[in-house]
Amino acid sequence: MTPNNPARRRRPTIHDVAREAGVSRGTVSRVLNGGHYVSPAAAEAVNAAIRKTGYVVNRHARSLITGRSGSAAFLLTEPQEKFFEDPNFNVLLRGCTQALAAHDIPLLLMIAGSREEQRRLTRYIAAGHVDGVLLISSHTGDPVAEELVRAGIPVVMCGKPMGRTRLAHVAADDRDGARQMVGHLVAAGRRRIGTVTGPLDTSGGVDRLAGYREVLAEAGLPVEDDLIVTADYSREGGAAATARLLDRRPDLDALFVASDLMAQGALGVLERAGRRVPEDVAVGGFDDSTAALSSRPALTTVRQPWDRISTEMVRVLLSQIDGDATSAVILPTELVPRDSA
Amino acid sequence: MTPNNPARRRRPTIHDVAREAGVSRGTVSRVLNGGHYVSPAAAEAVNAAIRKTGYVVNRHARSLITGRSGSAAFLLTEPQEKFFEDPNFNVLLRGCTQALAAHDIPLLLMIAGSREEQRRLTRYIAAGHVDGVLLISSHTGDPVAEELVRAGIPVVMCGKPMGRTRLAHVAADDRDGARQMVGHLVAAGRRRIGTVTGPLDTSGGVDRLAGYREVLAEAGLPVEDDLIVTADYSREGGAAATARLLDRRPDLDALFVASDLMAQGALGVLERAGRRVPEDVAVGGFDDSTAALSSRPALTTVRQPWDRISTEMVRVLLSQIDGDATSAVILPTELVPRDSA
DNA sequence: CTGAAAGCGCTTACAG
DNA sequence: CTGAAAGCGCTTACAG
Incomplete structure (x- = not known):
């Protein structure tokens, strides 16, 4: 040719x-x-x-003999829309791209929405076309991680894995972040604090809920089931969950929402219901994404250190490619007080 | 090793x-x-x-002999933050990734923020490490496109190029979109219509402004310079521009803002200035990005067909890789009436 | 339709 | 420290 x-x-x-x-x-x-x-x-x-x-x-000639591809993959194994509408995602992708570029390693973006695509990409990766994988997937029961590990491919997950697999990962301290936020609400005198959780088959969903429960218990407040609704991290999901919560507990005086995007949805519902934020209902989000700043009122939230998360993911991946053992990194989160709580 | x-x-x-x-x-x-x-x-x-x-x-062995890498690049040649905060960007990136995946072609994400990175990546690409480039860069004077073309690398730009280079590209019909929006405002009886334009060294900025001018002229309305302010497509830029406009022309009764993100900024400023939207000031955006739906009130905007844009970019790129001549595709835009105008 | 052979551009023991 | 040589895994004329 x-x-x-x-x-x-x-x-x-x-x-x-x-x-x-x-x-x-x-x-x-x-x-x-x-x-x-x-x-x-x-x-x-x-x-x-x-x-x-x-x-x-010529990298192809070099790769042919070294057996290394000199590239890495950024692999999404969930219905992609969710990620791409999530402002956090961008920051993560950009951070990883740049951290790898510093090592002259190109990043391949791979989206495995369906089980079939997962299989195709797993096969592709296992064939040695990339040296390692940055895996973005939080749900339990995602078989991709295990398949890649079994194939001997270095993998680093973003977020704590749910299964029992000992998988390298980098995550923010979700539980402590939730504790800070709920502690902030309690300290402000709120007593009927609801929460919209993330999916409970993700560690973010589980750990943030755990932090919520702990702080309420420590404050001597009852942890009531009808104050807890689970949603899917999307704006619409957050809106629907809030509507349900408001319906069940019209006496609600605060809301801890497990993502900024969901909190945006919550804000809209509260406004339409005639509740003032933060006067009637204080609202706390999670992520400190761009959504937090574009919300009205500006969202009090928990900052996830996305820059460090991406840097660390790359560091852990590269060291694993170099033959080091897998490792886990948990990064601290931080309360960011703004106007909504 | x-x-x-x-x-x-x-x-x-x-x-x-x-x-x-x-x-x-x-x-x-x-x-x-x-x-x-x-x-x-x-x-x-x-x-x-x-x-x-x-x-x-083994793709490396195959590439070594065919001289084809079997991959393509998604290259950003601007300060990356701007893109990554722009909701359109995600849709485009996802669409291109998937359209290429259907052809079994992985997409490398490359960010060339500084001139130095541009040089490094241009060299890398010119060395044949990818078969073609999807170029995201609208500013004039970006030397990357020309360098790549000169090196014989197939390139497709997103958006109309400003320079004289005959470059393959895929773009939405900016001028007509602007015409539809401003026509909508005029038809609603608005007479003092301001505009926040995009950067005037981008064809989007220029063409949307041209559409605005045309419709005003056709409606017999004066086109006044103090009704026109230029910003940078960011939320903050849109807010600052709107504040300036409001200062110069407190009698403003409508605003055509050249991107949804800027319109979000405009909405915040108008609210703080005590203007009701759309009663006092009608606001029209551009893009129909997720920002349009999360705005309060929901933004009347112009839809850019991002799905088709990405599909077409990939199609044009692949045909160019196969040896066809470069080509340009302009896709229609469409008014999406919501609550803000 | 099929096999034997050359060769893509590199890296890496192996001798020196 | 350096060169000659083998070989990585493929594709593609070339003969048959």
């Missing part, structure tokens, strides 16, 4: 560089790979030849 | 498949590449052997 575009002329190879520098291809390769066992003079000549020829290594 | 992970055992090669099927490697390769010039019996045997061995082609 010849190049279709005439402008796409033959690219210089290591052979051109070697000839230009007056050394062997082996020596050029050694310079390319760290310059060990190369005399300063030879290295100098090679570098000059590289500049002159505009040589760039 | 030996594999660090013991679970990462030797993967089957074309040789294993050939032996298993009792044919030569050439025949296996022919089956892999379309099955031309292969007897049904041989093809059958090879496919069975592939299933049995779990063979997956």
